[in-house]
Amino acid sequence: MPRTRESEMNLFLHETRAGKKIRFEPLEPEVVRMYVCGPTVYSRAHIGNARPPVVFDVLARVLRTAFSKVRYAANITDIDDKINAAARANGEDIADYAERFAAIYREDISALKVLPPDIEPRATHHIEPILAMITQLVSSDRAYEADGHVLFDVASDPSYGMLSNRTLDEMIDGARVEIAPYKRDPKDFVLWKPSDLDLPGWESPWGRGRPGWHIECSAMIREHFGSTIDIHGGGSDLLFPHHENELAQGRGIDGADYVRYWVHNGMLTVEKDKMSKSVGNVSAIRALLADHDGETLRYALLSGHHRQSLHWDLRLIHQARRSLDSLYGAVRHAQPDFSGSSLAFADRQWAEFPETVRRHLEDDLHTPRALATMHEIAGKIRRCDDKDQQRGLRDRLLAAGWLLGILQRSPEEYFQSGA
Structure with missing residues (x-):
């Protein structure tokens, strides 16, 4: 019996709910379904917003080498009170404003060598599935209508809090929980809210309104992937309340957890504080790209393990630049006149990539160790006198580069660009 491609991979991912690394096995052989929460497009994305797309781009690249069908969705949130307020302040149509910043975001992460997802769902395109899911939750007594709102009844879900490992009493502190008189419990969260005529809104059984944030992702996942997905990713700042609420909504429909592996990346920090627009310590991707090459920024983001926080400063960027100089130099x-790049290795299968790099990436996507192995290969190239052996080592280096999304230009292009 022939080996299936996934049997060559021994991938372990740190699963948030379990709190430990677990071997990855998709629900359906040869098929992987992955969904990652994307940005809310009310302003320019900052470099902290780029960490999830870069990290999960690497994971998608790895998975595609071993599984014949990988369906990767990364959403864009285009219904949000922050978008409404920012568009009004700028005197723009709300839909046009959201589309403008969605386009900027795509350009920015493309400059960081992030491949487009297979699916880029948007809440405004999924109102019918959202309404259908809310209706089901109301019918099953998991949600209720109050004062023109529809709210999820947290008390109806005894498993609520298991993903973020919080008790019910711990959940109000630090969460974006609105204390409103129409709620049965302060922890209940909005599925549908009324909309004035000058705001985005759609007709519903509960009047004209718009969806809450959490129901958007749950409904889009069900629409594109059905009742179960293999991997749900995002930043650790989304763990509570967003992902906790997503999970509760899914249980309210199917009575079971619809995500097999929850995977979260850590935050970028600046002077020990989380990089955040609310703190005011952000560096916009577009501003960084004015002074630094996108590949350099990508390398910097991958230089720390994705689950750990990463201190962001100029020293990190400059070190990433020097590291890329070394790899391209090798x-x-x-071969001084070599005009190829890592793009030539896009169609390779998992077993064809360097073994040590594979082993590190199979260990919870340990990109720092994979990068260290690439520098070891580069060192061997410089110490080797045999041209054939040098070129064999070069191909190993470029193959590893494809998995990490670097070395995608010829050395001449890289050095002439002044990256």
């Missing part, structure tokens, strides 16, 4: 050393 490729050029093997």
Whole structure:
């Protein structure tokens, strides 16, 4: 019996709910379904917003080498009170404003060598599935209508809090929970809210309104993937309340957890504080790209393990630049007139990539160790006198580069760009 491609991979991911690394096995052989929460497009994305797309881009690249069908969705949130307020303040149509910043976001992460997801769902395009899911939750007594709102009844879900490991009493502190008189309990969260005529809104059984944030992702996942997905990713700042609420909504429909593996990346920090627009310590991707090459920024983001916080400063960026100089220099050393890049290795299968790099990426996507292995290969190229061996090592280096989304230009292009 022939080996299936996934049997060559021994991937372990740190699963948030379990609190430990678990071997990845998709629900359906050869098929992987992955959904990652994307940005709310009310302003320019900052470099902290880029960490999830870069991290999960690497995971998608890895999975595609071992599984014949990987369906990767990364949403854009285009219904949000922050978008409404920002568009009004700027005197723009709300839909046009959201689309403008969605386009900027796509351009920014493309400059960081992030491949487009297979699906980019948007809440405004999924109102019918959202309404259908809310209706089901109301019918099953998991949600209730009050004062033109529809709210999820947290008390109806005894498993609520298990993902973020919080008790019910711990959940109000630090969460975006609105204390409103129409709620049965302060922890109940909005599924549908009324909309004035000058705000985005759609007709519903509960009057004209718009969806709450949490129901958007749950409904889009069900629409594109059905009742179960293999991997749900996002930043650790989304763990509570967003992902906790998503999970509760899914249980309210199917009575079971609809995500097999929850995977979260850590935050970027600046002077020990989380990088955040509310704190005011952000660096916009577009502003960074004015002074630094996108590949350099990508390398910097991958230089720390994705689950850990990463201190962001100029020293990190400059070190990433020097590291890329070294790797591209090794490729050029093997063959000065070489015009290829890691793009040539896009169709390789998992077993064809360097074993040590594979082992590190199979260990919870340990990109720092994978990068260290690439530098070891680069060192061997410089110490080797045999041209054939040098070129073999160069190909190993470029193959690893494909998995990490770097070395995608020829050395000449890289050095001439002044990256």
